[in-house]
Amino acid sequence: xxxxxxxxxxxxxxxxxxxxxxxxxxxxxxxxxxxxxxxxxxxxxxxxxxxxxxxxxxxxxxxxxxxxxxxxxxxxxxxxxxxxxxxxxxxxxxxxxxxxxxxxxxxxxxxxxxxxxxxxxxxxxxxxxxxxxxxxxxxxxxxxxxxxxxxxxxxxxxxxxxxxxxxxxxxxxxxxxxxxxxxxxxxxxxxxxxxxxxxxxxxxxxxxxxxxxxxxxxxxxxxxxxxxxxxxxxxxxxxxxxxxxxxxxxxxxxxxxxxxxxxxxxxxxxxxxxxxxxxxxxxxxxxxxxxxxxxxxxxxxxxxxxxxxxxxxxxxxxxxxxxxxxxxxxxxxxxxxxxxxxxxxxxxxxxxxxxxxxxxxxxxxxxxxxxxxxxxxxxxxxxxxxxxxxxxxxxxxxxxxxxxxxxxxxxxxxxxxxxxxxxxxxxxxxxxxxxxxxxxxxxxxxxxxxxxxxxxxxxxxxxxxxxxxxxxxxxxxxxxxxxxxxxxxxxxxxxxxxxxxx
Numbered sequence: 001x002x003x004x005x006x007x008x009x010x011x012x013x014x015x016x017x018x019x020x021x022x023x024x025x026x027x028x029x030x031x032x033x034x035x036x037x038x039x040x041x042x043x044x045x046x047x048x049x050x051x052x053x054x055x056x057x058x059x060x061x062x063x064x065x066x067x068x069x070x071x072x073x074x075x076x077x078x079x080x081x082x083x084x085x086x087x088x089x090x091x092x093x094x095x096x097x098x099x100x101x102x103x104x105x106x107x108x109x110x111x112x113x114x115x116x117x118x119x120x121x122x123x124x125x126x127x128x129x130x131x132x133x134x135x136x137x138x139x140x141x142x143x144x145x146x147x148x149x150x151x152x153x154x155x156x157x158x159x160x161x162x163x164x165x166x167x168x169x170x171x172x173x174x175x176x177x178x179x180x181x182x183x184x185x186x187x188x189x190x191x192x193x194x195x196x197x198x199x200x201x202x203x204x205x206x207x208x209x210x211x212x213x214x215x216x217x218x219x220x221x222x223x224x225x226x227x228x229x230x231x232x233x234x235x236x237x238x239x240x241x242x243x244x245x246x247x248x249x250x251x252x253x254x255x256x257x258x259x260x261x262x263x264x265x266x267x268x269x270x271x272x273x274x275x276x277x278x279x280x281x282x283x284x285x286x287x288x289x290x291x292x293x294x295x296x297x298x299x300x301x302x303x304x305x306x307x308x309x310x311x312x313x314x315x316x317x318x319x320x321x322x323x324x325x326x327x328x329x330x331x332x333x334x335x336x337x338x339x340x341x342x343x344x345x346x347x348x349x350x351x352x353x354x355x356x357x358x359x360x361x362x363x364x365x366x367x368x369x370x371x372x373x374x375x376x377x378x379x380x381x382x383x384x385x386x387x388x389x390x391x392x393x394x395x396x397x398x399x400x401x402x403x404x405x406x407x408x409x410x411x412x413x414x415x416x417x418x419x420x421x422x423x424x425x426x427x428x429x430x431x432x433x434x435x436x437x438x439x440x441x442x443x444x445x446x447x448x449x450x451x452x453x454x455x456x457x458x459x460x461x462x463x464x465x466x467x468x469x470x471x472x473x474x475x476x477x478x479x480x481x482x483x484x485x486x487x488x489x490x491x492x493x494x495x496x497x498x499x500x501x502x
Contacts, residue, residue: 009101009408010036011115011198012217013080013178014210015186015237021045021071025210026079029217030059035265036117036213037083040100044113046184047076054100056093059083078186080178082115084141085410096140103147107134108155111182116143117213118174118196119408121468126171146175154181164189164234165247172468174256174407176229178211186211187236189247193254193465194231195407195456197270200242201225209237214268225269254456254465258409260448261398262306262369273449276309281447282397282439283313283367290437291318293393298362299323303380304352307367310397314367325358326380352380360388370398371427371436372411374418378431391434399441400424403462403477406469411459414480 012029016022023045030041042054051074062070082101104113120126120142127139130148137144149171153163160181174195178188188211190198201218202209212218215225229235232248256263259270266276287294294314300322302311315322364384371377371394381392400419404412414420418427428436441460445452458464464473 009082009084009117010213011082011117011178012212015078018207019077022077022079023074025221026081028220030081032216032220034059037085040084042100043081044102045074045076045079046180080115101143103143105147105151110154114147114177114179116146117176120145121173121406168248172466189234190229190231192232192248198229216265216268253454257455278447279309280313283310284317285439285443286395287314287317294318297365300365301326302367306369311367326354354387361390363391364389365393367395374431381432394433394436396438399438399460401459403459405459
């Protein structure tokens with residue numbers, strides 16, 4: 001559990017080559033990824049025309065008697081879906097409704113629908129370019145920019161491969177996309193760094209092909225995992241399997257390292273490892289790196305649920321008892337970081353139940369996935385103190401976050417990041433802990449099984465894979481350190497000067 005973060009969304013797309021209704025596959029693919037977006041969800045299927053169903057909130061449970069109604073509303077053998085959080089555009093109700101994905105755009109007898117996970121850094125530049133050709137449009141999310149940009153190129157070329165190639169080359173940011181063309185072809189592509197995850201799989205008889213942000217979307221549908229979509233790659237299902245084309249070269253990979261610590265489900269696979277295996281190794285690393293603290297501790301507690309795997313790894317490494325004295329109220333589903341600061345503590349207090357008779361007089365190590373603003377961790381430490389804990393040491397699996405994210409995680413300013421202004425000792429004082437102990441960057445990298453230059457570590461190093469993001473971060477860091485007050489997401493409030501020099 002964290003105090004902090006919204007991730008852009010999760011996507012799923014599938015086709016049944018036998019012509020049977022695809023909606024059930026898309027539905028379950030999204031349900032399995034609802035952790036990636038609680039604010040809204042949407043489905044688009046195709047049966048000669050686009051059929052749309054969108055709504056705010058979680059993907060709903062469908063009653064047995066309502067299944068046929070859903071199939072009537074969403075017929076067709078190909079479909080895409082999205083779950084979303086807001087990391088671009090407005091957060092008022094009207095903007096949230098306007099920004100629900102999937103997005104459909106049409107012009108000059110051409111149309112395309114997409115679901116999108118990520119964030120566009122050069123959004124201002126792209127919007128101006130698009131409006132010159134297609135006219136002004138209400139901007140609610142970056143999916144509209146990708147969709148309209150792709151449409152412009154389809155009108156220009158009437159060739160999906162060329163359109164995707166230009167789209168990838170001209171967009172700075174992170175984007176994993178599934179889509180449907182006007183003639184009902186399902187496709188998927190990724191940005192040239194592969195910042196956000198996207199994988200593909202098929203049914204055992206090769207009649208179903210699917211794309212999913214996480215492998216759990218395939219698992220829940222009993223589909224076999226094939227591979228990740230490569231950075232800069234366009235992939236289309238055919239009766240002979242996946243047709244793959246490297247439309248833009250991948251100079252380096254840069255998968256978001258935070259996927260391992262927090263966003264991805266523990267039973268998803270990233271690369272050759274399940275996420276829970278990586279998180280267990282994070283815990284072992286913390287045990288090795290802070291052995292002086294662990295030898296004097298009485299127990300390990302975890303902040304459920306993302307701290308659980310690290311707690312198990314720490315227990316294995318140190319032999320300390322993992323005391324399951326923190327429990328999550330399963331049906332309190334609102335995430336604390338969606339709320340206003342004054343509302344956060346009350347929701348946190350309701351979400352986490354701590355068993356007080358286990359903690360009295362004890363020195364406790366608490367495993368946490370990350371600290372961004374510090375609100376949630378502070379509230380939990382206060383609760384532990386009230387329950388009688390003598391000392392509280394916080395072990396954090398993700399290294400100290402010092403810089404904003406431009407690629408789909410809603411931590412977009414320096415000012416909101418406690419780690420951009422304070423070191424670990426200062427953070428400990430601010431949140432009421434005896435110590436705050438971060439996993440090292442080197443330990444995190446080794447645990448993932450990926451190389452350093454295959455991961456995006458921008459938020460913990462200040463070094464970004466895309467050029468405009470680096471320019472904005474460097475410029476705004478200078479201003480922030482000189483006392484400049486940030487007024488919004490850096491990629492949405494960046495100066496004309498930065499855009500004009502891009």
